[in-house]
Amino acid sequence: MSRYDVRYINPFLLAVVDVLGTMAMVQATPGKPYINTARTSTGDVTGLIGITGHARGVISLSLDEKCILAIVSNMLGESFTKINEDIVDAVGELTNMIAGQARVHLANDGLNFQASTPSVITGKNHTLNHISKQPILSIPFTTPDGNLVVEISLSDNE
């Protein structure tokens, strides 16, 4: 797994399960982490956040449409049937919270990161290309309503 030992995996596992459980009462079940050799993320909606500090990188969260609609319907207590501005804002907030919780866990291991603001990509055929010479770590999750994946791309500081 190269530089992606358990120190990077567990903080994101815990953050996703806790944030989705707490905010949306959605149970996310982690799958087996893998190195994403394609270096791209695809989904119906993707939140991403840049990080600096111990290393430079990007944390992204890509979700199926059905999955995010169920999550946000639970979060906000009303039924959503398509990706609109409320969904975009919720994906930004979830990305921020997951990155924030993971950063707390990482800081407890002595790995300190600062985070940018989140961005959210929409559009059915979008692809997020990670620009990094290091391996891209992917952690997939299933929920009762669809799939999501968290990806962590890190590079050494200049």
Place this chain on the structure above:
Amino acid sequence: MSRYDVRYINPFLLAVVDVLGTMAMVQATPGKPYINTARTSTGDVTGLIGITGHARGVISLSLDEKCILAIVSNMLGESFTKINEDIVDAVGELTNMIAGQARVHLANDGLNFQASTPSVITGKNHTLNHISKQPILSIPFTTPDGNLVVEISLSDNE
């Protein structure tokens, strides 16, 4: 222009004109900067980079397909006719260089920022949504082969 005084505009103006002129011998002509109230960026390809430090935010660079094909054809000395992996890598590199030069200018004004690694979004119908409560600054440019826009989204530190 709220917090977007000339201290934020000129560093990006200079960086875009200099990077495209030096790397690709492409003359970029700046248009009038404006506040992007839609808070979204659209283009055929978008590079973005997260920043931390003086404030948290995102710098993005969205380009027409024709514009980026001409730029990269000039940069690499061969003719490109569609957005492929070489174009994606070049957009990542250009985003990195423009953000880097702008950060040098900003640092000379006492505004210090660190940058994440870049990401590049492809897909004809993608939209980048800026998640920020502050105004989004847009600086448009024209080139002989098409248009590009640089957007700067900043939020206060937590």
